[in-house]
Amino acid sequence: MSAIAEGAALTTAVPARAARTRGSVMVALRRDLLLAARHRSEVLTALSFFVVVTSLFPLGIGPEPELLRRIGPGALWVAALLATLLGLPRLFASDHADGTLEQMSLSPRSFALQIAGKMAAHWLVCGLPLVLMSPLLGLQFGLDGESLGVLFVSLLIGTPLLSLIGAIGAALTLGVRGGGALLALIVLPLYIPALVFGSGAVEAQAAGVGVRAHLSILGAMLVLALCFATWATTAALRIAME
Amino acid sequence: MVGAVHPPPTARPLREINGPAPGGPNDATLHPMASPALLHATDLACSRGERLLFEGLDLALQAGEWLHVKGANGSGKTTLLRTLVGLSPADKGRIEWCGHDIRDNPESYRRDFAYLGHPAALKDDLTAVENLRVALEIDEVAVDEIALDAALQRMNLDDRRDLRARQLSAGQRRRLLLARLLVRPARLWVLDEPFAPLDAASVETLGGLLQAHLDRGGIGVITSHQSVPLPPSREIAL
Numbered sequence: 273m274s275a276i277a278e279g280a281a282l283t284t285a286v287p288a289r290a291a292r293t294r295g296s297v298m299v300a301l302r303r304d305l306l307l308a309a310r311h312r313s314e315v316l317t318a319l320s321f322f323v324v325v326t327s328l329f330p331l332g333i334g335p336e337p338e339l340l341r342r343i344g345p346g347a348l349w350v351a352a353l354l355a356t357l358l359g360l361p362r363l364f365a366s367d368h369a370d371g372t373l374e375q376m377s378l379s380p381r382s383f384a385l386q387i388a389g390k391m392a393a394h395w396l397v398c399g400l401p402l403v404l405m406s407p408l409l410g411l412q413f414g415l416d417g418e419s420l421g422v423l424f425v426s427l428l429i430g431t432p433l434l435s436l437i438g439a440i441g442a443a444l445t446l447g448v449r450g451g452g453a454l455l456a457l458i459v460l461p462l463y464i465p466a467l468v469f470g471s472g473a474v475e476a477q478a479a480g481v482g483v484r485a486h487l488s489i490l491g492a493m494l495v496l497a498l499c500f501a502t503w504a505t506t507a508a509l510r511i512a513m514e
Numbered sequence: 515m516v517g518a519v520h521p522p523p524t525a526r527p528l529r530e531i532n533g534p535a536p537g538g539p540n541d542a543t544l545h546p547m548a549s550p551a552l553l554h555a556t557d558l559a560c561s562r563g564e565r566l567l568f569e570g571l572d573l574a575l576q577a578g579e580w581l582h583v584k585g586a587n588g589s590g591k592t593t594l595l596r597t598l599v600g601l602s603p604a605d606k607g608r609i610e611w612c613g614h615d616i617r618d619n620p621e622s623y624r625r626d627f628a629y630l631g632h633p634a635a636l637k638d639d640l641t642a643v644e645n646l647r648v649a650l651e652i653d654e655v656a657v658d659e660i661a662l663d664a665a666l667q668r669m670n671l672d673d674r675r676d677l678r679a680r681q682l683s684a685g686q687r688r689r690l691l692l693a694r695l696l697v698r699p700a701r702l703w704v705l706d707e708p709f710a711p712l713d714a715a716s717v718e719t720l721g722g723l724l725q726a727h728l729d730r731g732g733i734g735v736i737t738s739h740q741s742v743p744l745p746p747s748r749e750i751a752l
Contacts, residue, residue: 299651310639371633372652378599379652380624386652514602 296381300389301396308397314362319401322355326409337414344413345423345474346467352402352427353463356434359398360459361452363390363442364509374513384506391439391502399431415474422477426490430470433494436501437462443508465493550613551576552733553598553702558607560593567593568752569606575748580703580724580734582742585752591737592632594752595704598735599629611702625654628700630708634687638680642671642690645679646697655698665696669719684711692720695727703727703734709742717743 294302308315329347330340367373367390377383406427407420415423441459445451473486551574559569567590575581583591596602598609600616600623609616616623636645643662650657666672669689674682682690688711695703703724709717721743724734728747736742 294651296654303648303651306644307637307639366637369633370637371631371635372637374601374631374633375629375635375649375652378601378624378627378629380621380654381652 296385297389297392299381300376300386301393304390304393305396308393314359315397315401318355318359318398319405321358322351322402322405323409325351325354327412330412340413341415341478344410344415345419345471345478347413348406348410348423349427349430349467349471349474352406352431353434353460353467355402356398356431356438357456357459359394360438360442360455361445363394363439364446364512365442368446368512373509377510377513383510384502387439387506387509388502391435391505394439395432395435399435403427403431415478419474419477422483422487423474425487426470426473426483429487429490429494430466433466433490433497434463436494436497437466439505440501440508443505443512446509446512466490469493551610552612553735554610554613555598556608556610558594558597558609559605560590560597560602561605562590562593566605571607571750573748573750575733575735577731577733578728579747580728580736582746582749583735583737583752584749585737589752591752592706595629595706595735595737596631599627599704600624601629626700627702627704628653628695628698629704630691630694630706632706634691636679636687636690639678641676641678642666642682643675645690646693649694650697653698658697661697665693666690668696669693670716685713685716688712689716692723695723701732703732703736705734705736707737707739709738709740 326348329343333339333343364373367376376386379386403424407424410420410423438455438459441455441462444458445455448454469486469490473483473490476486477483553573553575555571555573557569558571558573560567571594573581583594585591593602597604600609600620611623611626614623635649637648640648643666646662646665647657650662663672663675666675669692671686671689671693674686674690679687679690688708692708708720712720717740724736725744727734736746
């Protein structure tokens, strides 16, 4: 109590601090996961949307195994894409509204790394559950075991890509009136390559032409997005905060 | 040190109210020539959208001084504070901290100040102590649980420690925000309306904190509509 009565010291030694504090990515990641745990309904919204939409296709089209098998990969991928889109407006909105984003940008830590942590948390919360659920939902479309495996892998590579691209759109539309619709208009066209190669991989597997090319291109896009998305998002956020 | 240099007709005139306040805590001990200014802004101009808020603003603060920024709503107080911490770029002018432009080494400048803005930067779903802990982690300050509890106690929030922030009143939220000043080391305090929702006892507490901060050679830049419990070293009206 005696130490605190005076308030905090004016300065602290930097090396000691570096040894005792966590990395910037981990700090943001842990904070967002804690918040997600307190707000489970938001997490479940994206997953429930994915489950419901993919279940509507077999119901609407009827029991035609051949047709369902044809549209299955595309339908699952489009549903995953829309489910990711659902959570994007909230990615930065609350942190922007309550001033946390300002504090993050004023921190001595790298702002970009903290934002990378937020993106990672967004994928863990909104993307990973879709990936884990996809083989089960693929069964509704009569996909065979190997196709389900490819679907799983393509979404495992594809959903982080969707989160990264989506974060750029979320940052660009931050604080804009009617930002949600604008966000969809910005982000959905950018999702097209991911959709083409992601669902294409599953179709290629079904057609027996090999999936390596599709998955490699998807992986290359993910690497590219990992390099540029954080930088672009950070720049957009700084503009939004000015 | 504070005031306008020939404000052009487009700008709102800046009125210098006083220099070091008579009877202020530091007017006798510090002389402009005696020690160099730690925070020094020259010929600062800021606008919001198309509207020019102020220009030709000079200010210099030495260790142990605090600046009271006054002005009507929308006159640019918050913009000045945001500019001083580097959140918004100035249209013109230069801001120096310890003799270096703040854009030269932003990381080291950011370790030296604590900025408490108008939005509370509190998460409704986290408890009081979690909010404090998260804020310290963002600021890259090692978290000391004993110091956290002591800070909450000092701000009279120890019985609210494990309540979610959404269950706190406006004054309690503000006190929780101010508790950060107790655990986060910073030479420069930039506080936007810190007294606004506080009760009389808390205003006294914050006044005491500010006095202790100044006595240790700290600096404050504070906006406030209310009367502040300790006399400002300098005032500026936008």
